[in-house]
Amino acid sequence: MNIFTNITYRLTFVFIFFAHLAFSANIGIVESQSFHPLQVMDTKWETIVTTMGHTATILPQTSLDDIDNLAGYDVLVVTNGLIMMPVSRQEVIRDYVAQGGNVYIQAEYQVTEPGNEIFEYVVTQLGATFSWTGEANGSLTPMNVFGDLAEGNAPISAIDHYWYGAYGSGGDHIIPFLEYENKNYGFIFCSTNPAHGKVITTSDQDWIRLGYNPELVQNMVDYLTANSNITIPSIFVSVSDTEPCDGEPVTFTANVGSTPSSITYQWMVNNVAILGATDVSFTSVFNNGDLVNCQITFSESCASEQVLTPPLEILTIFPLGNPPVLTVSTASTTICSTESVTAFATVTNIAGVNNMTYQWMLNGQEILGATSAVFQINTMNDGDVLNCIMAYDAPCSNSNQVVATPITFTVNTSMTPLVTISSDFANICAGESIDFSANVAQISSTPTYQWMVDGVAVGTDAPLFTTSSLTDGQTVTCIVTSNDACATIPTATSNALVINVS
Template identity: 25%
Template sequence: DQVYILATSGSGTSTVTITINFTDGSNQTFTQTIADWFNGSGFAIQGISRVNITSSGIENNATNPRLYQYLLSLNAANINKQIQSITFNKTAAGGVLNVMGITLRSVASPTPNDAGITAISAPESGCGLGAQETVTVTIHNFGTDSQSNIPVAYVLNGGLPVVENFAGPLASNTSAVYTFATTADLSAIGTYTFHVYTDLTGDTVAGNNSWNKTVVVSQTPATPAIIATGPTSFCAGNWVTLSAGISTTGAAYQWMLNNNAIAGATNAIFAANTAGDYTVKATANGCSSPASAIVTLTLNPAPAAPFVSTNDATAVCSGESVTLTATSAAPGAGYLWLRNGTTIAGAVNSTYTTTQNGLYRAIVASGGCASALSNIVNVVVAPIPVTPTISQSGMLLTSSSGIGNQW
């Protein structure tokens, strides 16, 4: 019958529209000015103190701040209706609205026979509901007399009512949960409206008899099928692009590695650079698909860098050669030689013989993965000097070469 609001306003008064919404879809609107929490008239409570947000100190005042109680009287047509919600909408810029509490008070004369529905707990909106969904409601005895054999019914999408009987007994001002024996067919994707009501003989208060609920049945997304755009066995430092393999409008995705969600991996495509078992789920309209089949990625370790050595001298004369050997423990290793950082064409064996100056290194490859560069071997090839001539002056012999002479 009566709704009381306990409220106050900071920084001036607040003008607010208060709308009381009833379970039958109707409402009643009130416009109220809420007084400022300091020095307003008609207060319900005063001198409640406040906390200074800068110093955290409690400010005690004998008369302020103040809270105010406002009465919202329901129209006669709304007195016996069930309230579903109350909304507040500030209609002026001034003031800071604070609603502390709402109290309901009934002054209407109670009736002996008054039963109604206060909730529909099942079915709930969801994914892929079936053809035999249970319908569960809460029946409340609003009257003063205990009740038995209460007729209760539900109507699905405006069709024919499904009428059953709640045996009871149900004491005054108590509730009971009732599940209909007749199930509801919600197997088709779409929106369903349930209207549930009681039809107790002698019940003159119709406003609390019924309850409505909308149930949305959504399509479960198709199960993804992961597609790898490259080999699923790869080398450290590389990656493989995985695709969910389906395109569901508005879907979000969650990629999993070893059954653990990958943070931020919510697109249809994921670049994977870690070994393990990958799956993905699609979610649309609040519905999640089953997880995809597992795709296992294998990370091939890079072989250790080879060691390059030689049994020959690394400083030789022109026309002489140096044989270099690359040693690696990698199984089935292939080799690649470099001179001064440039690949040597055709040099693909574990040994390489050269007659040229240069800084020589090697790389090995095993399992499709390349090693780091080997150590450097510096080969120095000296040119053969021109054959000297000897000139004579008396007993003095002179070589035409100024250096490197051996008599």
């Protein structure tokens, strides 16, 4: 039996538990009374299987004329080993078994009886080696029962009545279960093809017809109606890496619980069997979206069971791409000495990158506590170099940290402008021309000048001021405005000069 599932699992662990028990079966019983009214094997079988909870239908011999007549029957019981059966009907039984149907064929005490020939024909046609080799007369008791049919739901060690019988032998796929004086009188056919059904025969009908040891009949019915005679253990499929990198091998392992069965494995990718992938583990390089599962076959003496594990999907394969890019930026790298700096660490190309941490560096030294993507510092010196290192996790990266390109600061000293004025004369005559000059300090760029006479703006924007309009006692000053970005106070007023005019 194959067990399939359409459920798709992401990379994870999968547990599978199976229990195989006998089920309520539909059993077709080929009639026996057309041979003789006292040949009531058909009704005997009907009583037994219905008592066990199965559905029984007694079929005419003509039901074997076409295999379509057997559709819907889980088990076929050929109850009379004395009714002649043409080869065409034997072929129908063979084809029924080949399609997975299970059959009981009643043989008889003579090797040439129809039931014996039917069993031998069917099993040899399906690949087994078997022949009836002799006959034994009289009472063959106790007829020892052994193997699977002795250990069923109704354990039995011997049949108390077995009158006459044919014995035989077969190859590896013929399993005896009845023995008397080292000869075998009952057999199970176990095909080399797991799709085939099973066939059971015994070479005496009287023990069934007369009601001896019904527990063996029950065990045979259970054997033929069970989903499987193999108990499937737990199956645990594990995977070595749930987030493989592109090109990285991944190993799947089928962990199977304790079982007496022999086990074979066939790994599948996207429903295609992989040549040579027949070990308990399977290692390969996969593509994103591949579905991986394993067909596990359990085999015992006369049964095999196939289990197809649910597919595991490879969902996440990280590319072996470029590492993330870290960039450090500030509003400006030219600042004043009293100005604070806010720096930003920006990361790009972060697909698959996790757990990012930052460490800011100043002049190659770690800054204690500076471990965020945003960093602020109040004091910088001219020529200072600021940088950041980011550590990260990326499953498919060849590195785990990236260093930004450092930035170098130009720091200008913050200054307050100073201005003093002077004149070439302290005393002049009325209408006489006089020159004033302004001397500035702590200014790194060209300032603007505003000359003032008694608080009134005069002159031009120049460090020199010439006038012939002064009157006695007027006061001259100059206001200088610095355009230096780092000036703490942009304007300064000079000293005042009072000129005597006579």
